[in-house]
Amino acid sequence: MNMRHTMIVxxxxxxxxxxxxxxxxxxxFLPLLLIPLLMxxxxxxxxxxxxxxxxxxxxxLQGGVPAVADVLASEKAIRIVEPADPExxxxxxxxRAIVKVAPNYERRISEKLTAEITIGYLPSxxxxxxxxxxxxxxxxxxxxxLMASRLAEVNVTLEQITPLAVAPVDLSTDSEKAGTILGFxxxxxxxxxxxxxxxxxxxxxxxxxxxRGTLESLLTAPVHAMSVLxxxxxxxxxxxFLSAISSVVSMLLAFxxxxxxxxxxxxxxxxxxLSFLSAGNIVLILIVLFFVSIMFxxxxxGVSSLxxxxxxxxxxxxxxxxxxxxxxxxxxxxxxxxIPTSYFFVPxxxxxxxxxxxxxxxxxxxxxxxxLGSSAVFVMIAVVVASRLFRRESLIVKG
Amino acid sequence: MIRLQNVSxxxxxxxxxxxxxxxxxxxxxxxxLGENGAGKTTTLRMIATVLQPTSGTISLGxxxxxxxxxxxxxxxxxxxGGETGLYDRLTARENIAYFGRLYGLAEDQIREQxxxxxxxxxxxxxLEKRVGGFSKGMKQKTxxxxxxxxDPQVILFDEPTSGLDITAxxxxxxxxxxxxSEGRTVIFSSHIMGEVERLCDRVLILHKGERKFHDTLEALxxxxxxRDLDEIFMKMVGDVR
Numbered sequence: 001m002n003m004r005h006t007m008i009v010x011x012x013x014x015x016x017x018x019x020x021x022x023x024x025x026x027x028x029f030l031p032l033l034l035i036p037l038l039m040x041x042x043x044x045x046x047x048x049x050x051x052x053x054x055x056x057x058x059x060x061l062q063g064g065v066p067a068v069a070d071v072l073a074s075e076k077a078i079r080i081v082e083p084a085d086p087e088x089x090x091x092x093x094x095x096r097a098i099v100k101v102a103p104n105y106e107r108r109i110s111e112k113l114t115a116e117i118t119i120g121y122l123p124s125x126x127x128x129x130x131x132x133x134x135x136x137x138x139x140x141x142x143x144x145x146l147m148a149s150r151l152a153e154v155n156v157t158l159e160q161i162t163p164l165a166v167a168p169v170d171l172s173t174d175s176e177k178a179g180t181i182l183g184f185x186x187x188x189x190x191x192x193x194x195x196x197x198x199x200x201x202x203x204x205x206x207x208x209x210x211x212r213g214t215l216e217s218l219l220t221a222p223v224h225a226m227s228v229l230x231x232x233x234x235x236x237x238x239x240x241f242l243s244a245i246s247s248v249v250s251m252l253l254a255f256x257x258x259x260x261x262x263x264x265x266x267x268x269x270x271x272x273x274l275s276f277l278s279a280g281n282i283v284l285i286l287i288v289l290f291f292v293s294i295m296f297x298x299x300x301x302g303v304s305s306l307x308x309x310x311x312x313x314x315x316x317x318x319x320x321x322x323x324x325x326x327x328x329x330x331x332x333x334x335x336x337x338x339i340p341t342s343y344f345f346v347p348x349x350x351x352x353x354x355x356x357x358x359x360x361x362x363x364x365x366x367x368x369x370x371x372l373g374s375s376a377v378f379v380m381i382a383v384v385v386a387s388r389l390f391r392r393e394s395l396i397v398k399g
Numbered sequence: 400m401i402r403l404q405n406v407s408x409x410x411x412x413x414x415x416x417x418x419x420x421x422x423x424x425x426x427x428x429x430x431x432l433g434e435n436g437a438g439k440t441t442t443l444r445m446i447a448t449v450l451q452p453t454s455g456t457i458s459l460g461x462x463x464x465x466x467x468x469x470x471x472x473x474x475x476x477x478x479x480g481g482e483t484g485l486y487d488r489l490t491a492r493e494n495i496a497y498f499g500r501l502y503g504l505a506e507d508q509i510r511e512q513x514x515x516x517x518x519x520x521x522x523x524x525x526l527e528k529r530v531g532g533f534s535k536g537m538k539q540k541t542x543x544x545x546x547x548x549x550d551p552q553v554i555l556f557d558e559p560t561s562g563l564d565i566t567a568x569x570x571x572x573x574x575x576x577x578x579x580s581e582g583r584t585v586i587f588s589s590h591i592m593g594e595v596e597r598l599c600d601r602v603l604i605l606h607k608g609e610r611k612f613h614d615t616l617e618a619l620x621x622x623x624x625x626r627d628l629d630e631i632f633m634k635m636v637g638d639v640r
Contacts, residue, residue, distance in 0.1 A: 008501055009501075012497050016486055016488050019488040019529075212485075212486075214484040216449060217479070217498070220472055220475070221498060221502060222501070222502060222503070397444075
């Protein structure tokens with residue numbers, strides 16, 4: 001291998017790619033734009049829907065008795081309507097819940113028995129669920145006041161029959177809170193962009209060059225095939241790495257501008273805290289992404305060289321996106337202190353596991369060493385595979 | 400200059416070239432004739448070091464194509480098939496310079512060579528434009544200039560006139576004649592008997608990977624007792640139809 005030749009190939013490939021607007025759009029600008037927009041859209045939709053769900057709650061009250069109707073009316077958002085077919089109206093979204101008071105309510109209450117009230121709602125519908133919560137809260141209030149008055153008659157206080165007050169307290173630190181949302185989204189975006197960023201370049205630099213017939217001319221120049229492959233590999237890896245960086249930047253931008261765009265209250269619901277982003281963590285994340293980019297790029301270049309055309313290469317390379325996604329899903333349900341040691345030795349999953357730990361504020365040197373070591377080995381294997389595939393004569397001979 | 404000794408090339412079960420031997424002297428223009436699949440491109444690719452012979456040896460200017468591929472590549476200029484093998488997003492000059500650099504030329508040498516080639520092929524007005532928008536003729540000129548940037552002594556052209564219009568094809572034919580007068584060695588494959596008759600000192604007729612004839616055209620006419628190259632060619636390779 002000759003470094004000068006590699007640099008010539010690299011310089012040419014970068015110049016070529018710099019002029020390819022299509023690749024830049026998909027590799028760099030799209031994630032830069034799309035991720036913040038997507039996140040803001042989701043949060044905006046969620047908060048505005050939730051807002052709507054709380055500000056206006058049309059319901060049906062069946063067998064209404066004054067006591068219940070008064071309690072419900074005490075909440076301004078609740079609006080009692082009388083559609084012809086309440087269940088249909090609920091399904092059509094015209095109303096949010098059907099409150100049904102048993103016909104014997106008044107008698108049962110006066111006889112100090114239990115009276116039944118049902119709240120019909122649709123758990124799959126967010127607004128209906130909100131209505132259920134609000135109505136449930138109001139009726140629980142009514143329940144408590146009825147209970148208190150019954151207890152007063154026998155000289156017992158509410159406190160006397162409530163020996164325990166059990167309340168959940170959120171003890172997570174800021175970093176841990178950040179981890180809950182970011183622990184899945186961040187590794188997924190970062191690892192996926194290593195693939196999506198490198199994919200167009202891997203297709204073009206190998207299958208594209210093969211299809212255009214330029215590869216054969218290139219291989220008849222007095223240059224070792226490995227110098228050509230190395231130049232191409234660096235270019236493709238750079239694209240993957242650049243795309244990952246662009247995803248990181250766009251995500252940071254999204255988080256920092258979120259409060260201004262969707263309002264501080266909506267943004268605070270995300271529990272976003274960027275305290276995990278220390279300089280050391282960023283460097284670690286970048287090193288691992290660098291390894292992952294080279295590994296994916298080598299394999300993708302190798303696979304791209306098997307394809308006879310540009311289109312065929314695109315079809316062959318698409319599964320790599322899943323190869324980046326599946327390992328992230330594997331760590332999604334695990335809390336960071338439960339990640340099995342073996343995960344730090346599985347390609348891609350090792351990176352996802354380490355990112356998750358960092359996001360939760362865990363810096364475990366042994367795990368980091370495992371991840372860096374195993375990643376370096378995977379890179380070597382991937383490069384060997386790519387170089388084997390690149391040496392085949394069928395690279396040149398079509399059909 | 401070029402010597403093939405008992406060269407065979409197999410792709411799995413298929414024998415593309417079988418026990419082929421021939422020699423091309425310096426300054427000679429040799430035509431490679433044969434139907435599609437006769438082994439012309441495979442032969443040229445083996446000489447160009449892109450493919451390795453399954454058996455036999457090929458030497459070019461005293462260098463073995465398998466053992467010293469880089470020395471061989473330095474001496475040859477290649478233009479393969481209808482595909483011009485250019486990068487659309489680079490300008491004509493950048494395409495030429497890229498190969499100049501890979502051949503180890505210095506930057507000022509590349510500039511001089513490119514300017515000289517641009518003048519020779521009248522491509523000054525599109526030299527700085529990107530290849531993507533070029534006509535087939537402009538691309539062909541750029542590809543030729545690129546294959547000549549390192550001033551090769553051996554030229555391998557695989558069906559260089561296929562798909563070209565009359566003007567562009569004539570330019571290539573004229574170029575081959577110029578190569579001969581410059582003392583360069585040329586092997587070119589073709590389907591067009593007229594250009595083979597006009598340009599070649601000797602011809603090699605391949606059929607199913609085997610040598611059917613290798614000598615001057617005059618010798619071929621004498622042997623076949625005819626001066627109609629089409630007819631001779633059909634008689635020699637058309638037996639299967």
